[in-house]
Amino acid sequence: MPTDQLSRTFAALGDPTRRQILSRLAESEATVSELAEPFPVSLAAVSKHLKVLERAGLIERDREAQYRPSRLQIEPLGAASDWIDGRRTTWEERFDRLDSHLQTLQEGTNDDG
Amino acid sequence: MTMADQDLRIERVFDAPRELVFKAWLSPEQLAEWYGPAQFTAPREGIVVEPREGGRWELVMVQGDTGREHPVRSRIVEMVEPELLVLENEALPDHGMGVTRTRVEFHDEDGRTRMVLTDGPYETTIGEMAGQGWTGAFDKLAAAIGG
Numbered sequence: 012m013p014t015d016q017l018s019r020t021f022a023a024l025g026d027p028t029r030r031q032i033l034s035r036l037a038e039s040e041a042t043v044s045e046l047a048e049p050f051p052v053s054l055a056a057v058s059k060h061l062k063v064l065e066r067a068g069l070i071e072r073d074r075e076a077q078y079r080p081s082r083l084q085i086e087p088l089g090a091a092s093d094w095i096d097g098r099r100t101t102w103e104e105r106f107d108r109l110d111s112h113l114q115t116l117q118e119g120t121n122d123d124g
Numbered sequence: 125m126t127m128a129d130q131d132l133r134i135e136r137v138f139d140a141p142r143e144l145v146f147k148a149w150l151s152p153e154q155l156a157e158w159y160g161p162a163q164f165t166a167p168r169e170g171i172v173v174e175p176r177e178g179g180r181w182e183l184v185m186v187q188g189d190t191g192r193e194h195p196v197r198s199r200i201v202e203m204v205e206p207e208l209l210v211l212e213n214e215a216l217p218d219h220g221m222g223v224t225r226t227r228v229e230f231h232d233e234d235g236r237t238r239m240v241l242t243d244g245p246y247e248t249t250i251g252e253m254a255g256q257g258w259t260g261a262f263d264k265l266a267a268a269i270g271g
Contacts, residue, residue, distance in 0.1 A: 021246060095246060098132050101161040102241060106136050108158035109148060113140040116154075 016068060017094065020087040023067035028052070029060050033069060036083040046081065131244030142230040142237040146206035149228065150175045155183060163188045170195075177203050181211055198226070206230055 023029055032046055047057040061081055064070045068087045072079045138145050148154045152171035160166040170184030170193075181198040194216070202210035211226040224244055231238040 025245075095132055098243065098246070099134060102132070102134050102243065104161035105159060106134070106239075108160075109145075110136070110138055112154065112158040113138055113144060113148065116144065116148075117140060 016087060019067040020069065023063050023069055026060070026063075029064055032057070032060055032064065032081075033083060033088075036070060036081055040080040040082040042078040042080050044078075131242045132246070133240070133242045135238060135240045137233065138237045138239060140237055141235055142232050143206045145237040145239060146209070146230050149209055159183060160185050164194075175200070175203070177201065201225070202227075 024033075028050060031049070035041060035046060035049075043054055043057055043061065046061070047054050050057065061070065061072070064081075065072060069084055070081045071084050072081050148158065150173050152168055152173055155171050155173070156166055156168040164185045164187055166183045166185050170182075170186075172180050172182045174180045177200055179200045181200050183196050185194040185196060186192070187194070196216070197214040198211040200209065201212045202208060207230055209228045209230075211228075213224045213226060215222045224246070225242075227242045229240040231240065
């Protein structure tokens with residue numbers, strides 16, 4: 012994976028319309044007009060979003076078929092969520108320590124009367 | 125399936141009153157006890173906390189096996205004792221992090237404390253770093269994720 016793939020993935024995920032498009036594609040592949048249906052925006056605007064998602068490697072579009080249906084690509088999402096999982100683990104580890112620290116602190120208070 | 129959220133959100137209930145949990149975030153002695161994640165320590169001498177809005181909130185995480193130091197520099201942007209603490213964190217290019225905010229809410233639940241932490245945004249973070257050409261950090265990031 013190129014070093015800036017993750018930044019493209021996160022940038023692409025930073026837009027709510029694009030996240031909704033991906034959610035829709037998680038169900039099944041879809042054409043531009045199918046994807047545009049729930050949004051109050053033009054087909055051209057949806058096409059632009061699809062280009063961003065395609066560059067980010069989040070979707071794949073059929074070059075041959077007339078309507079070029081889009082399909083979700085899971086791999087970059089996995090890399091992005093792995094990275095976030097790492098951050099989550101760090102915080103969970105801190106919380107574990109905070110938990111035992113607070114217990115020690117309260118035991119100490121009780122012992123001192 | 126869920127899409128990556130802008131912020132990381134974690135909740136946990138601690139069996140301690142929220143005054144105590146809140147104070148654990150502002151006392152240098154206490155931060156030294158818990159803030160380093162597994163394999164890290166956060167020595168007391170590296171910790172500076174000015175417990176007020178606009179005050180510094182800084183520490184150094186030391187990697188247990190290599191002794192490598194990772195400074196964390198933040199400012200307290202909101203502080204409502206014992207309910208809320210918001211930190212603005214300076215960028216940590218070595219960790220693949222740009223400027224982020226850590227928001228910690230302390231909710232009283234019959235003498236116990238539900239702590240709700242949000243940390244982020246991560247995608248802005250990485251986007252900003254790309255703009256600033258921190259390619260070294262990206263190499264490490266790519267290596268870390270097996271890219």
